[in-house]
Amino acid sequence: MQGTYRADRDAKVNEDVPLGPMIAPLHLSEIERQHFAAIAQILEDQKRASPHYADHVGLLALRLSQIARYQAVLEVEGDTFKSQTSKKIEGKEVVFEMIRARPEVAMLSEALRHAQSLLGELMLNPSAALKLATGHKQQQDNDFADF
Structure with missing residues (x-):
């Protein structure tokens, strides 16, 4: 099996x-x-855009799109649904009703976690912005700095 050679990955x-x-x-x-x-433009503005990051940024773009879709479903359908099951108990049919979370709730949660992780890896979150800011260094009082 052979892939396509790309010089930008060398x-x-x-x-x-x-x-x-x-x-x-x-x-x-x-x-x-x-x-x-939009993400590529942010990286270009920060002078950090590279073809090496294209697949990673693509994965983040995919997750952001999924987040929007899952949120739209949950806004229309709600976060829960009712499921009914019936059992025969002592010859009588008893119906049990359960309220469950929609599958999109778990999918949204996972997509949000993954997107947050990807934002951190690409250094596009607020804490990374502080690290990237030129000349910005947070001063902290340290009683033990002299030791």
């Missing part, structure tokens, strides 16, 4: 990745491509 270990424009993976939908373009 970075050596401990070398900076080459900077440059990112191209959205082909499997992304139109909405996912819009998310991809």
Whole structure:
């Protein structure tokens, strides 16, 4: 099995990745491509865009699109649904009704966690922004600094 050679993936270990424009993976939908373009623009503005990150940014764009879909379903359908089961107990049929969480609740939770993780890996969250800010270093009082 042989893949397609891409020169942009030739970075050596401990070398900076080459900077440059990112191209959205082909499997992304139109909405996912819009998310991809917005994230790529943020990375370009920060001078951190690289073709090496395209698949990772594509995965984040996919998750953001899923989050929007799951939220839309939950807004229309609600967070729960009723399920009914019946059993015969002592010759009588008894109906049990349970209120359960919709499957989209768990899927949304997982997509949110994964998107948050990807944002952190791409350093696109608020704590990373503080680290990336030029000349910004938080001062902390440390009583033990002299030791």
